[in-house]
Amino acid sequence: MSAVYRVDLDAFARNLRRVREAVAPAVPMLVVKDDAYAHGLERIVRRAGEEGVRWFGAFDVVTGAAVRAIAGPDARIFVWLIGGADDLAAGIAADLDLGLGDEALLDDLARLAADRPARVHLKIDTGLHRNGIRPERWQGALARTAALVDSGRAVLEGIWSHISEASDTDDDDARALFLAARDQARSAGLDPRFSHLAASAAGFARGEFREDLVRVGAFSYGIRPAGGPSETDLGIEPIARLTATVTTVDTAGVHLDVGSLHGLPCTLAARFDVDTPGGPRRVEAIRATETVLAPWDDAAPGDEIAIFGRGARSSATDLAELIDTIGEEIALRVSPSLPRVYDADGR
Numbered sequence: 001m002s003a004v005y006r007v008d009l010d011a012f013a014r015n016l017r018r019v020r021e022a023v024a025p026a027v028p029m030l031v032v033k034d035d036a037y038a039h040g041l042e043r044i045v046r047r048a049g050e051e052g053v054r055w056f057g058a059f060d061v062v063t064g065a066a067v068r069a070i071a072g073p074d075a076r077i078f079v080w081l082i083g084g085a086d087d088l089a090a091g092i093a094a095d096l097d098l099g100l101g102d103e104a105l106l107d108d109l110a111r112l113a114a115d116r117p118a119r120v121h122l123k124i125d126t127g128l129h130r131n132g133i134r135p136e137r138w139q140g141a142l143a144r145t146a147a148l149v150d151s152g153r154a155v156l157e158g159i160w161s162h163i164s165e166a167s168d169t170d171d172d173d174a175r176a177l178f179l180a181a182r183d184q185a186r187s188a189g190l191d192p193r194f195s196h197l198a199a200s201a202a203g204f205a206r207g208e209f210r211e212d213l214v215r216v217g218a219f220s221y222g223i224r225p226a227g228g229p230s231e232t233d234l235g236i237e238p239i240a241r242l243t244a245t246v247t248t249v250d251t252a253g254v255h256l257d258v259g260s261l262h263g264l265p266c267t268l269a270a271r272f273d274v275d276t277p278g279g280p281r282r283v284e285a286i287r288a289t290e291t292v293l294a295p296w297d298d299a300a301p302g303d304e305i306a307i308f309g310r311g312a313r314s315s316a317t318d319l320a321e322l323i324d325t326i327g328e329e330i331a332l333r334v335s336p337s338l339p340r341v342y343d344a345d346g347r
């Protein structure tokens, strides 16, 4: 067996249950951007559907359409990277929920010939300035949305925003802007069914941020926040493990078949240990296509070594903290060239 990324779908299902319980009575939206945080979109969406997940957050329209094909007609699929009229048309055709954070898209929508109304979630910029309609332009955007609703071109399904989750005070300020924006929508005669602004961290820690939907990526995959609470405190578990195989043993050490080209940052060299049949050993070097460990007696080609993740000494976030980044970065770097193997309970 060569290097693989093993994904435990039963552990994923347990995380989904934990997420559902933690954000209740709000409903979780499973975020599946970046190939489901590199765990593999198809198997993740399929299992989530079996576990009763109804809302998916797919980022872009192409991914949204892929989720539609996997999850079937009843799933609600929210996308929020929409480039222009073509994306709008494709999003409506795939029956997606469209997160619009740019007034120009409302004009595009007014010109679009579509055979059904677009499901719109208007995004208010509450301070992150990534995209989103600025508060001073919100009233105008609401008027345009109301016109689209009146002419049957749109249904306002939601009001949403994204918060930094970096400081409670910033998030509180963002929430105040968000609630004011929603009040304005109601005063403009609009009646959005869904409000959403929290992701994993605020969805778990701060009840008042849950609203109707919580967009949960990281915690569904068992990735805890860097510098934050442990997996145990959160009640989640890592679902994937990067496993490498011993290729050769020589005087330089024990060579494994993963390297930086497979996603392991070189800057982690000499910073962490892995478990081996001979006990914990230091990762001494990380090169393009191999990793070298300190030797142990009887090391032999074919030995399997867990590098990080489920059942390993370090989680993705443990490694991230060693190089001042976040667990998602370690997880997302796992190369698509490594096979994903799906199995139950860590086997």
Ligand SMILES: *Cc1c(COP(=O)(O)O)cnc(C)c1O
Binding pocket: 031, 033, 080, 162, 198, 199, 200, 201, 215, 216, 217, 218, 219
């Ligand atoms: C990635 C993303 C999320 C999920 O964030 P996590 O911290 O992984 O739960 C939610 N909302 C938006 C808009 C995102 O881009």
